[in-house]
Amino acid sequence: MIKAVIMAGGKGTRISSLASGIPKPMIPINGKPVLEYQIECLKKNGIFDIIIVTGHLGHIIQDYFLDGVKFGCAVSYYTEDAPLGSAGALYKIQNALSDDFLLINGDIIFDVDISRFIEFHRGRNALASLAAHPNSHPFDSALLETDSESRVISWINKEDPREYYKNQVNAGLHIISKKLIQNTKPAQEKIDLDRDILKPNIASGGIYAYSTPEYIKDMGTPERYYQVESDIKSGLAQRKNLSNKQRAVFIDRDGTITRLDGFVTKTEQLKLNDRAADALKIINESGFLAIVITNQPVIARGECTIKELEAIHRKMESDLGASGAYLDDIFYCPHHPDRGFEGERPEYKIECECRKPKPGMILAAAKKYNIDLSQSYMIGDDKRDALAGIAARCRPALIMKSAGVKTEAGGHDVPVYDSLYDFAVKVIAPVKKSS
Numbered sequence: 001m002i003k004a005v006i007m008a009g010g011k012g013t014r015i016s017s018l019a020s021g022i023p024k025p026m027i028p029i030n031g032k033p034v035l036e037y038q039i040e041c042l043k044k045n046g047i048f049d050i051i052i053v054t055g056h057l058g059h060i061i062q063d064y065f066l067d068g069v070k071f072g073c074a075v076s077y078y079t080e081d082a083p084l085g086s087a088g089a090l091y092k093i094q095n096a097l098s099d100d101f102l103l104i105n106g107d108i109i110f111d112v113d114i115s116r117f118i119e120f121h122r123g124r125n126a127l128a129s130l131a132a133h134p135n136s137h138p139f140d141s142a143l144l145e146t147d148s149e150s151r152v153i154s155w156i157n158k159e160d161p162r163e164y165y166k167n168q169v170n171a172g173l174h175i176i177s178k179k180l181i182q183n184t185k186p187a188q189e190k191i192d193l194d195r196d197i198l199k200p201n202i203a204s205g206g207i208y209a210y211s212t213p214e215y216i217k218d219m220g221t222p223e224r225y226y227q228v229e230s231d232i233k234s235g236l237a238q239r240k241n242l243s244n245k246q247r248a249v250f251i252d253r254d255g256t257i258t259r260l261d262g263f264v265t266k267t268e269q270l271k272l273n274d275r276a277a278d279a280l281k282i283i284n285e286s287g288f289l290a291i292v293i294t295n296q297p298v299i300a301r302g303e304c305t306i307k308e309l310e311a312i313h314r315k316m317e318s319d320l321g322a323s324g325a326y327l328d329d330i331f332y333c334p335h336h337p338d339r340g341f342e343g344e345r346p347e348y349k350i351e352c353e354c355r356k357p358k359p360g361m362i363l364a365a366a367k368k369y370n371i372d373l374s375q376s377y378m379i380g381d382d383k384r385d386a387l388a389g390i391a392a393r394c395r396p397a398l399i400m401k402s403a404g405v406k407t408e409a410g411g412h413d414v415p416v417y418d419s420l421y422d423f424a425v426k427v428i429a430p431v432k433k434s435s
Protein backbone atom coordinates (compact mmCIF):
# COMPACT_ATOMS: atom_id res chain seq x y z
CA MET A 1 0.00 0.00 0.00
CA ILE A 2 1.35 3.40 -0.94
CA LYS A 3 2.18 5.78 1.89
CA ALA A 4 2.09 9.57 1.92
CA VAL A 5 4.76 11.90 3.28
CA ILE A 6 3.72 15.50 3.93
CA MET A 7 6.49 18.08 4.30
CA ALA A 8 4.96 20.40 6.88
CA GLY A 9 7.93 22.26 8.29
CA GLY A 10 7.65 25.56 6.37
CA LYS A 11 7.38 28.90 8.15
CA GLY A 12 5.14 30.59 5.56
CA THR A 13 6.81 34.00 5.64
CA ARG A 14 4.85 35.31 2.62
CA ILE A 15 1.52 34.56 4.27
CA SER A 16 2.42 35.31 7.88
CA SER A 17 0.18 38.38 7.86
CA LEU A 18 -2.86 36.08 7.83
CA ALA A 19 -1.85 33.65 10.55
CA SER A 20 1.26 34.32 12.60
CA GLY A 21 2.20 31.96 15.40
CA ILE A 22 1.09 28.75 13.69
CA PRO A 23 2.79 26.55 11.06
CA LYS A 24 1.89 27.37 7.49
CA PRO A 25 0.16 23.98 6.91
CA MET A 26 -2.15 24.72 9.86
CA ILE A 27 -3.51 27.95 8.40
CA PRO A 28 -7.30 27.54 8.41
CA ILE A 29 -9.31 27.75 5.22
CA ASN A 30 -13.04 28.02 5.86
CA GLY A 31 -12.32 26.93 9.43
CA LYS A 32 -10.22 23.85 8.61
CA PRO A 33 -6.39 23.57 8.43
CA VAL A 34 -4.70 23.01 5.09
CA LEU A 35 -3.31 19.70 6.36
CA GLU A 36 -6.78 18.43 7.17
CA TYR A 37 -7.91 19.04 3.59
CA GLN A 38 -4.86 17.11 2.40
CA ILE A 39 -5.59 14.18 4.69
CA GLU A 40 -9.25 14.10 3.60
CA CYS A 41 -8.20 13.86 -0.05
CA LEU A 42 -5.71 11.10 0.75
CA LYS A 43 -8.38 9.12 2.59
CA LYS A 44 -10.83 9.58 -0.30
CA ASN A 45 -8.18 7.94 -2.49
CA GLY A 46 -7.64 5.02 -0.12
CA ILE A 47 -4.38 6.27 1.41
CA PHE A 48 -4.49 5.99 5.18
CA ASP A 49 -0.81 5.71 6.22
CA ILE A 50 0.65 9.20 6.53
CA ILE A 51 4.00 10.51 7.76
CA ILE A 52 4.11 14.22 8.58
CA VAL A 53 7.54 15.86 8.67
CA THR A 54 7.44 18.80 11.07
CA GLY A 55 9.81 21.53 12.11
CA HIS A 56 8.85 25.09 13.00
CA LEU A 57 6.06 24.97 15.65
CA GLY A 58 5.56 21.30 14.85
CA HIS A 59 3.99 20.59 18.22
CA ILE A 60 0.87 22.44 17.06
CA ILE A 61 0.46 19.92 14.24
CA GLN A 62 1.02 16.94 16.52
CA ASP A 63 -1.38 18.24 19.17
CA TYR A 64 -4.09 18.61 16.52
CA PHE A 65 -3.77 15.33 14.61
CA LEU A 66 -2.25 13.10 17.34
CA ASP A 67 -2.08 9.54 15.94
CA GLY A 68 -4.70 10.29 13.28
CA VAL A 69 -7.30 7.87 14.64
CA LYS A 70 -10.01 10.50 15.05
CA PHE A 71 -9.38 11.52 11.44
CA GLY A 72 -9.73 7.93 10.20
CA CYS A 73 -6.08 7.29 9.36
CA ALA A 74 -2.68 6.48 10.91
CA VAL A 75 -0.40 9.48 11.36
CA SER A 76 3.23 9.32 12.45
CA TYR A 77 5.80 12.11 12.66
CA TYR A 78 9.39 12.95 12.01
CA THR A 79 10.52 16.16 13.67
CA GLU A 80 13.51 18.02 12.28
CA ASP A 81 15.71 19.38 15.07
CA ALA A 82 17.38 21.59 12.47
CA PRO A 83 16.07 22.39 8.98
CA LEU A 84 16.88 19.57 6.55
CA GLY A 85 15.57 21.21 3.38
CA SER A 86 12.71 19.88 1.29
CA ALA A 87 14.07 16.31 1.17
CA GLY A 88 16.63 15.75 3.90
CA ALA A 89 14.09 14.05 6.14
CA LEU A 90 13.45 11.37 3.50
CA TYR A 91 16.89 9.91 4.22
CA LYS A 92 16.09 9.78 7.93
CA ILE A 93 12.80 7.91 7.40
CA GLN A 94 13.61 5.84 4.31
CA ASN A 95 13.10 2.54 6.13
CA ALA A 96 9.49 3.58 6.80
CA LEU A 97 8.73 4.49 3.19
CA SER A 98 6.73 2.32 0.77
CA ASP A 99 8.41 1.33 -2.52
CA ASP A 100 6.52 4.19 -4.16
CA PHE A 101 5.29 7.00 -1.94
CA LEU A 102 3.44 10.26 -2.32
CA LEU A 103 5.45 13.32 -1.36
CA ILE A 104 3.33 16.40 -0.71
CA ASN A 105 4.21 20.01 -0.04
CA GLY A 106 2.39 20.98 3.14
CA ASP A 107 1.19 24.34 1.81
CA ILE A 108 -0.96 23.19 -1.13
CA ILE A 109 -4.64 22.45 -1.45
CA PHE A 110 -5.43 19.67 -3.89
CA ASP A 111 -8.32 17.51 -4.95
CA VAL A 112 -6.90 14.89 -7.30
CA ASP A 113 -7.81 11.42 -8.52
CA ILE A 114 -4.61 9.87 -7.18
CA SER A 115 -5.35 6.46 -8.73
CA ARG A 116 -4.77 8.01 -12.18
CA PHE A 117 -1.52 9.54 -10.95
CA ILE A 118 -0.30 6.19 -9.58
CA GLU A 119 -1.24 4.41 -12.82
CA PHE A 120 0.75 6.98 -14.80
CA HIS A 121 3.79 6.56 -12.55
CA ARG A 122 3.82 2.78 -12.50
CA GLY A 123 3.02 2.47 -16.20
CA ARG A 124 6.30 4.26 -16.96
CA ASN A 125 8.35 2.57 -14.23
CA ALA A 126 9.30 6.11 -13.22
CA LEU A 127 11.82 7.09 -10.59
CA ALA A 128 9.65 10.13 -9.89
CA SER A 129 6.43 11.52 -11.31
CA LEU A 130 5.68 15.17 -10.69
CA ALA A 131 2.15 16.49 -10.88
CA ALA A 132 2.19 19.46 -13.24
CA HIS A 133 -0.53 21.81 -14.38
CA PRO A 134 -1.07 25.12 -16.14
CA ASN A 135 -1.71 28.11 -13.89
CA SER A 136 -2.44 31.83 -14.07
CA HIS A 137 1.03 32.91 -12.92
CA PRO A 138 3.57 30.76 -14.84
CA PHE A 139 6.02 33.67 -14.94
CA ASP A 140 6.73 33.24 -11.20
CA SER A 141 6.60 29.43 -11.11
CA ALA A 142 9.02 26.61 -11.86
CA LEU A 143 8.20 25.04 -15.23
CA LEU A 144 8.84 21.53 -16.54
CA GLU A 145 9.78 20.88 -20.15
CA THR A 146 8.86 17.42 -21.38
CA ASP A 147 9.18 15.26 -24.46
CA SER A 148 6.33 13.51 -26.27
CA GLU A 149 6.39 10.72 -23.67
CA SER A 150 5.94 13.16 -20.74
CA ARG A 151 9.55 12.61 -19.69
CA VAL A 152 11.08 15.70 -18.09
CA ILE A 153 13.95 16.96 -20.23
CA SER A 154 14.65 20.30 -18.54
CA TRP A 155 13.62 22.40 -15.60
CA ILE A 156 13.06 26.16 -15.75
CA ASN A 157 13.26 27.89 -12.38
CA LYS A 158 11.26 31.07 -11.95
CA GLU A 159 14.48 33.10 -11.86
CA ASP A 160 15.85 31.49 -15.04
CA PRO A 161 15.72 33.39 -18.35
CA ARG A 162 12.90 32.23 -20.59
CA GLU A 163 11.31 33.28 -23.85
CA TYR A 164 8.47 30.99 -24.88
CA TYR A 165 7.40 28.11 -22.69
CA LYS A 166 4.74 25.50 -22.17
CA ASN A 167 2.62 26.48 -19.18
CA GLN A 168 3.44 23.31 -17.22
CA VAL A 169 4.08 24.21 -13.61
CA ASN A 170 5.56 21.88 -11.00
CA ALA A 171 2.63 21.69 -8.58
CA GLY A 172 4.15 20.29 -5.36
CA LEU A 173 2.60 16.80 -5.51
CA HIS A 174 4.95 13.92 -6.34
CA ILE A 175 5.16 10.14 -6.50
CA ILE A 176 8.71 9.04 -5.68
CA SER A 177 10.26 5.61 -5.99
CA LYS A 178 12.26 4.71 -2.92
CA LYS A 179 14.98 3.56 -5.34
CA LEU A 180 15.57 7.21 -6.22
CA ILE A 181 16.30 8.03 -2.58
CA GLN A 182 18.50 4.99 -2.13
CA ASN A 183 20.49 5.67 -5.31
CA THR A 184 20.89 9.42 -4.82
CA LYS A 185 22.98 10.28 -1.79
CA PRO A 186 23.95 13.94 -1.46
CA ALA A 187 26.89 14.50 0.88
CA GLN A 188 25.14 17.13 3.02
CA GLU A 189 22.23 16.62 5.42
CA LYS A 190 20.22 19.62 4.23
CA ILE A 191 18.86 18.49 0.88
CA ASP A 192 16.74 20.28 -1.68
CA LEU A 193 14.38 17.91 -3.49
CA ASP A 194 14.53 19.74 -6.80
CA ARG A 195 18.18 20.80 -6.92
CA ASP A 196 19.82 17.80 -5.26
CA ILE A 197 17.60 14.86 -6.24
CA LEU A 198 15.23 15.47 -9.14
CA LYS A 199 17.31 17.65 -11.46
CA PRO A 200 20.46 15.46 -11.29
CA ASN A 201 18.31 12.49 -12.33
CA ILE A 202 16.68 14.10 -15.37
CA ALA A 203 19.46 12.68 -17.56
CA SER A 204 18.51 9.16 -16.44
CA GLY A 205 15.18 9.49 -18.26
CA GLY A 206 13.30 8.39 -15.16
CA ILE A 207 11.68 11.70 -14.16
CA TYR A 208 8.20 12.30 -15.60
CA ALA A 209 5.58 15.05 -15.49
CA TYR A 210 1.97 14.05 -14.91
CA SER A 211 0.03 16.88 -16.50
CA THR A 212 -3.41 17.32 -14.98
CA PRO A 213 -6.05 20.06 -14.97
CA GLU A 214 -7.18 19.09 -11.48
CA TYR A 215 -7.18 21.49 -8.57
CA ILE A 216 -3.72 21.94 -7.03
CA LYS A 217 -2.98 25.38 -5.61
CA ASP A 218 -0.51 26.80 -3.17
CA MET A 219 -1.82 29.44 -0.80
CA GLY A 220 1.57 31.08 -0.22
CA THR A 221 0.32 34.66 -0.66
CA PRO A 222 -2.75 36.36 0.80
CA GLU A 223 -4.25 36.77 -2.68
CA ARG A 224 -3.95 33.04 -3.46
CA TYR A 225 -5.23 32.17 -0.01
CA TYR A 226 -8.47 34.06 -0.59
CA GLN A 227 -8.85 32.47 -4.03
CA VAL A 228 -8.44 28.97 -2.58
CA GLU A 229 -10.95 29.80 0.14
CA SER A 230 -13.48 30.89 -2.49
CA ASP A 231 -12.83 27.86 -4.70
CA ILE A 232 -13.44 25.43 -1.84
CA LYS A 233 -16.56 27.25 -0.71
CA SER A 234 -18.02 27.20 -4.23
CA GLY A 235 -17.18 23.53 -4.77
CA LEU A 236 -14.92 24.32 -7.73
CA ALA A 237 -11.91 22.53 -6.21
CA GLN A 238 -13.87 19.32 -5.69
CA ARG A 239 -15.56 19.39 -9.12
CA LYS A 240 -12.22 19.47 -10.95
CA ASN A 241 -11.24 16.05 -9.60
CA LEU A 242 -11.05 13.81 -12.69
CA SER A 243 -13.09 11.11 -11.00
CA ASN A 244 -15.99 13.51 -11.70
CA LYS A 245 -17.33 14.23 -15.18
CA GLN A 246 -15.79 17.44 -16.49
CA ARG A 247 -17.14 20.21 -18.69
CA ALA A 248 -14.98 21.71 -21.41
CA VAL A 249 -14.86 24.48 -23.95
CA PHE A 250 -13.15 23.12 -27.06
CA ILE A 251 -11.67 26.05 -28.95
CA ASP A 252 -10.38 26.42 -32.47
CA ARG A 253 -7.02 28.20 -32.65
CA ASP A 254 -6.72 30.29 -35.82
CA GLY A 255 -9.33 33.02 -36.00
CA THR A 256 -10.70 32.19 -32.55
CA ILE A 257 -7.82 32.58 -30.09
CA THR A 258 -5.30 33.95 -32.57
CA ARG A 259 -5.56 36.32 -35.50
CA LEU A 260 -6.40 34.76 -38.82
CA ASP A 261 -3.84 35.98 -41.34
CA GLY A 262 -2.87 33.02 -43.49
CA PHE A 263 -1.11 29.91 -42.22
CA VAL A 264 1.11 30.41 -39.18
CA THR A 265 4.44 28.69 -39.70
CA LYS A 266 6.72 30.81 -37.48
CA THR A 267 6.41 32.01 -33.89
CA GLU A 268 6.59 35.67 -34.87
CA GLN A 269 3.45 35.30 -37.00
CA LEU A 270 1.25 34.29 -34.08
CA LYS A 271 -0.75 37.11 -32.48
CA LEU A 272 -3.58 36.81 -29.97
CA ASN A 273 -7.01 38.14 -30.88
CA ASP A 274 -8.22 41.11 -28.90
CA ARG A 275 -9.53 40.00 -25.49
CA ALA A 276 -8.78 36.34 -26.19
CA ALA A 277 -6.85 36.15 -22.90
CA ASP A 278 -9.77 37.76 -21.06
CA ALA A 279 -12.11 35.18 -22.58
CA LEU A 280 -9.88 32.34 -21.44
CA LYS A 281 -9.65 33.77 -17.94
CA ILE A 282 -13.45 33.59 -17.73
CA ILE A 283 -13.32 29.97 -18.90
CA ASN A 284 -10.48 29.14 -16.47
CA GLU A 285 -12.34 30.63 -13.52
CA SER A 286 -15.58 28.86 -14.44
CA GLY A 287 -14.23 25.36 -13.92
CA PHE A 288 -14.62 24.48 -17.60
CA LEU A 289 -11.51 23.01 -19.19
CA ALA A 290 -10.08 25.15 -22.00
CA ILE A 291 -8.85 22.80 -24.73
CA VAL A 292 -7.60 23.82 -28.16
CA ILE A 293 -8.76 21.68 -31.10
CA THR A 294 -6.93 22.75 -34.25
CA ASN A 295 -6.29 21.49 -37.77
CA GLN A 296 -2.68 22.15 -38.71
CA PRO A 297 -2.25 21.06 -42.35
CA VAL A 298 1.03 23.00 -42.48
CA ILE A 299 2.68 19.83 -41.15
CA ALA A 300 1.44 17.63 -44.01
CA ARG A 301 2.16 20.36 -46.54
CA GLY A 302 5.78 20.53 -45.39
CA GLU A 303 5.52 24.20 -44.43
CA CYS A 304 6.18 23.66 -40.73
CA THR A 305 7.75 20.90 -38.64
CA ILE A 306 6.29 19.39 -35.48
CA LYS A 307 9.07 21.08 -33.54
CA GLU A 308 8.22 24.46 -35.08
CA LEU A 309 4.51 23.98 -34.39
CA GLU A 310 5.23 23.19 -30.75
CA ALA A 311 7.33 26.37 -30.53
CA ILE A 312 4.36 28.33 -31.93
CA HIS A 313 2.14 26.80 -29.27
CA ARG A 314 4.67 27.66 -26.57
CA LYS A 315 4.49 31.28 -27.72
CA MET A 316 0.69 31.19 -27.53
CA GLU A 317 0.81 29.75 -24.01
CA SER A 318 3.43 32.33 -22.96
CA ASP A 319 1.39 35.23 -24.32
CA LEU A 320 -1.72 33.97 -22.56
CA GLY A 321 0.19 33.33 -19.32
CA ALA A 322 1.47 36.91 -19.32
CA SER A 323 -2.19 37.98 -19.09
CA GLY A 324 -3.12 35.44 -16.39
CA ALA A 325 -4.86 32.94 -18.72
CA TYR A 326 -4.06 29.37 -19.66
CA LEU A 327 -5.02 26.36 -21.76
CA ASP A 328 -5.54 22.95 -20.21
CA ASP A 329 -4.38 21.11 -23.34
CA ILE A 330 -3.79 21.47 -27.07
CA PHE A 331 -4.83 18.81 -29.60
CA TYR A 332 -3.78 19.26 -33.21
CA CYS A 333 -4.27 17.31 -36.41
CA PRO A 334 -1.18 17.30 -38.67
CA HIS A 335 -2.93 15.59 -41.60
CA HIS A 336 -4.11 16.93 -44.96
CA PRO A 337 -5.37 14.53 -47.62
CA ASP A 338 -4.89 16.77 -50.68
CA ARG A 339 -1.63 16.20 -52.55
CA GLY A 340 0.48 18.31 -54.85
CA PHE A 341 2.30 20.68 -52.47
CA GLU A 342 6.02 21.19 -52.88
CA GLY A 343 7.82 19.65 -49.91
CA GLU A 344 4.73 17.80 -48.67
CA ARG A 345 5.16 14.90 -46.24
CA PRO A 346 3.48 11.75 -47.60
CA GLU A 347 3.09 10.12 -44.17
CA TYR A 348 0.60 12.84 -43.22
CA LYS A 349 -1.32 12.79 -46.50
CA ILE A 350 -4.09 10.53 -45.25
CA GLU A 351 -7.79 10.53 -44.52
CA CYS A 352 -7.78 10.58 -40.73
CA GLU A 353 -10.36 10.61 -37.96
CA CYS A 354 -8.95 13.70 -36.25
CA ARG A 355 -9.15 16.40 -38.91
CA LYS A 356 -12.19 18.61 -38.37
CA PRO A 357 -15.07 18.31 -39.27
CA LYS A 358 -14.45 14.82 -37.90
CA PRO A 359 -14.61 14.66 -34.09
CA GLY A 360 -11.49 12.58 -33.34
CA MET A 361 -9.59 15.22 -31.38
CA ILE A 362 -12.62 16.06 -29.25
CA LEU A 363 -13.27 12.39 -28.52
CA ALA A 364 -9.61 11.86 -27.56
CA ALA A 365 -9.77 14.80 -25.16
CA ALA A 366 -13.02 13.52 -23.67
CA LYS A 367 -11.45 10.14 -22.98
CA LYS A 368 -8.30 11.67 -21.48
CA TYR A 369 -10.14 14.03 -19.13
CA ASN A 370 -13.46 12.25 -18.41
CA ILE A 371 -15.46 14.98 -20.15
CA ASP A 372 -19.26 15.08 -20.39
CA LEU A 373 -19.59 16.11 -24.03
CA SER A 374 -23.29 16.93 -23.72
CA GLN A 375 -22.38 19.69 -21.23
CA SER A 376 -19.43 20.99 -23.27
CA TYR A 377 -19.01 23.46 -26.12
CA MET A 378 -17.07 23.59 -29.38
CA ILE A 379 -16.43 27.11 -30.71
CA GLY A 380 -14.58 28.20 -33.82
CA ASP A 381 -14.78 30.48 -36.82
CA ASP A 382 -15.52 27.89 -39.50
CA LYS A 383 -18.46 25.54 -40.05
CA ARG A 384 -16.04 22.63 -39.81
CA ASP A 385 -15.62 23.53 -36.15
CA ALA A 386 -19.38 23.44 -35.60
CA LEU A 387 -19.70 20.15 -37.49
CA ALA A 388 -16.95 18.56 -35.38
CA GLY A 389 -18.76 19.67 -32.24
CA ILE A 390 -22.08 18.31 -33.52
CA ALA A 391 -20.46 14.99 -34.46
CA ALA A 392 -19.03 14.74 -30.93
CA ARG A 393 -22.44 15.69 -29.48
CA CYS A 394 -21.16 18.94 -28.01
CA ARG A 395 -22.94 22.26 -28.08
CA PRO A 396 -21.59 24.09 -31.15
CA ALA A 397 -20.97 27.84 -31.43
CA LEU A 398 -19.43 29.99 -34.14
CA ILE A 399 -17.64 33.31 -34.39
CA MET A 400 -18.93 35.23 -37.39
CA LYS A 401 -19.69 38.80 -38.44
CA SER A 402 -23.43 38.14 -38.16
CA ALA A 403 -23.23 37.84 -34.34
CA GLY A 404 -26.47 37.56 -32.42
CA VAL A 405 -28.20 35.29 -34.94
CA LYS A 406 -27.95 31.62 -35.77
CA THR A 407 -26.52 29.81 -38.76
CA GLU A 408 -27.11 26.32 -40.04
CA ALA A 409 -24.55 23.52 -39.86
CA GLY A 410 -25.24 19.84 -40.32
CA GLY A 411 -28.97 20.36 -39.93
CA HIS A 412 -28.52 22.23 -36.63
CA ASP A 413 -29.04 25.87 -35.74
CA VAL A 414 -25.72 27.14 -34.40
CA PRO A 415 -25.55 30.33 -32.30
CA VAL A 416 -23.13 33.00 -33.52
CA TYR A 417 -20.93 35.38 -31.49
CA ASP A 418 -18.63 38.17 -32.56
CA SER A 419 -15.59 36.89 -30.62
CA LEU A 420 -14.43 34.30 -28.12
CA TYR A 421 -14.80 36.98 -25.46
CA ASP A 422 -18.43 37.62 -26.48
CA PHE A 423 -19.11 33.87 -26.17
CA ALA A 424 -17.37 33.63 -22.78
CA VAL A 425 -19.31 36.58 -21.34
CA LYS A 426 -22.71 35.49 -22.66
CA VAL A 427 -22.46 31.72 -22.26
CA ILE A 428 -19.77 30.66 -19.79
CA ALA A 429 -19.94 33.45 -17.20
CA PRO A 430 -23.68 32.84 -16.53
CA VAL A 431 -23.04 29.10 -16.17
CA LYS A 432 -20.37 29.84 -13.55
CA LYS A 433 -22.77 32.01 -11.56
CA SER A 434 -25.42 29.29 -11.53
CA SER A 435 -23.01 26.49 -10.52
